[in-house]
Amino acid sequence: MSHLAISERLKLELERLIQKNEEYIGYPLTKNFDYQVLAPFLNLQINNVGDPFTTSSLGIDTKNIEKEVIGFFTHLLNASKNDVWGYVTNGGSEGNLYGLYLAREAFPNGMVYYSESTHYSVKKNLHLLNMQNIVIRAQDNGEIDYTDLESSITSRRHQPAIFFLNIGSTMKEAVDNLASVKKIIKKLALKNYYIHCDAALLGMIAPFHIPKPLFDFKEGIDSISISGHKFIGSPIPCGIVLCKNSHKERIGSTISYVDTKDTTITGSRNGLTPLILWYALKKMGLNGLKNNVEKSIALAKYTEEKLTILGVNAWRNTNAITVVFDKPSSELCKKFQLATEDSISHIICMPGIDKTQIDHFIEAYQSELEQKKDKTPLQIVQEEELLWPEYF
Numbered sequence: 001m002s003h004l005a006i007s008e009r010l011k012l013e014l015e016r017l018i019q020k021n022e023e024y025i026g027y028p029l030t031k032n033f034d035y036q037v038l039a040p041f042l043n044l045q046i047n048n049v050g051d052p053f054t055t056s057s058l059g060i061d062t063k064n065i066e067k068e069v070i071g072f073f074t075h076l077l078n079a080s081k082n083d084v085w086g087y088v089t090n091g092g093s094e095g096n097l098y099g100l101y102l103a104r105e106a107f108p109n110g111m112v113y114y115s116e117s118t119h120y121s122v123k124k125n126l127h128l129l130n131m132q133n134i135v136i137r138a139q140d141n142g143e144i145d146y147t148d149l150e151s152s153i154t155s156r157r158h159q160p161a162i163f164f165l166n167i168g169s170t171m172k173e174a175v176d177n178l179a180s181v182k183k184i185i186k187k188l189a190l191k192n193y194y195i196h197c198d199a200a201l202l203g204m205i206a207p208f209h210i211p212k213p214l215f216d217f218k219e220g221i222d223s224i225s226i227s228g229h230k231f232i233g234s235p236i237p238c239g240i241v242l243c244k245n246s247h248k249e250r251i252g253s254t255i256s257y258v259d260t261k262d263t264t265i266t267g268s269r270n271g272l273t274p275l276i277l278w279y280a281l282k283k284m285g286l287n288g289l290k291n292n293v294e295k296s297i298a299l300a301k302y303t304e305e306k307l308t309i310l311g312v313n314a315w316r317n318t319n320a321i322t323v324v325f326d327k328p329s330s331e332l333c334k335k336f337q338l339a340t341e342d343s344i345s346h347i348i349c350m351p352g353i354d355k356t357q358i359d360h361f362i363e364a365y366q367s368e369l370e371q372k373k374d375k376t377p378l379q380i381v382q383e384e385e386l387l388w389p390e391y392f
Ligand SMILES: Cc1ncc(COP(=O)(O)O)c(C=O)c1O
Pocket: 028, 090, 091, 092, 093, 094, 096, 119, 121, 166, 168, 169, 170, 171, 198, 200, 201, 227, 228, 237, 238, 239
């Protein structure tokens, strides 16, 4: 391939990505970041192999920076550095896998309880870890059904309970109420239990909510996973997992080959993502993050109102930046990259999305609804079918 072909190819790929980045409004991914200052790091081997808190014989790491990122989240989640440990992961899914792994090591015969609103990756993780589990019904707003949870545990009180709670479910941004779960624990006098929080999106948002949901270490959680690329924003998926020190101590031996502790899921680990998170957190600070949260909530309120005026059934959970509404046509979902599940879609008002983009979507939805008025239900179904790829 000639030099020109390579540059031409890269140009095309960049243009396509810029356009696709501008268009989406249906996924929890912040758009407005600038990490140009970190470009020189791209020309270096960087590897944070093993435990961030133990050096390795391989010195090409950013573990000092990673420890500061962990320190920031430890503080945010009301924990002391002596009690809590963590590392920068490849994303929320890895942090959830890690939390479940620690729970299994603590209670090998434990039963995992999680709601049907839980992210799809968790089922796979439970399968990988070979953990017993029960799916609990969700309420209409996406929150776990506490009555179903209690009755499921009641018949298995002899077994340790592992609670996998959503602090912001994927489709509806629902928050499972830790106080209600703790009530069940007390009522059933459970002695052996573990609480993991999946705070993929809300981990960076809920600390600024008023009132603040209960989901931190002061409230007795055992571990938590947060995505980094979601609310902070990053060109490389990443996340943070934090757990009580005592759980981490159960795992991870020292490996002589790299002379560090093998306490993380993967061996080689990304050294760029700690830099990205660190830089973003330093630049924004708590005030910047709080501002972004407020702006996102205000935009979600605006979006919900606009959709309601249009006659669309739209709603959101308290303080949510996710607006849930009746699924529009597949064409519109594709154009605006809207996630859908059954009969609903959502818009997630992430930093970098503004009113203009929302208005643009509202106009498109409005004209679609007007066109639909003149069509029979059969015509609508036939048009939708035409959009399905042939291999279906
Ligand atoms: C509630 C929840 N958990 C976990 C994940 C997975 O996170 P990641 O994509 O960072 O692996 C998501 C992703 O959307 C999510 O919404």
